[in-house]
Amino acid sequence: MANNDKRRGSAKPQEQDKPTTLKDLLGADVLEKLKRQTAELKAEEAKREEEKRIAREEARKAEQKRLDNDFEYLLNNSKQNWREFK
16 A cells, blocks of 8 residues: 555646646647737738838849949949940
8 A cells, every 4th residue: 555655646746746837727729819819910021121121122223223324433443444435
């Protein structure tokens, strides 16, 4: 009988040792709502990052177009070997 008591006693503390998590305390509907909200926030963040990337690309293209129309910039950054064009 002493062996049976030890086995029973060792099983119960393992179940009791597990701490209660927030997931265990919240209902399934609340968890689903939080997961949807997380997905929405991630989608919004990805959209903002894409918009920032597009804005940077457009600014770079506008600056390059402005520089292409600037004669001084073109002269300073062109190849100085004019013999190739004769």
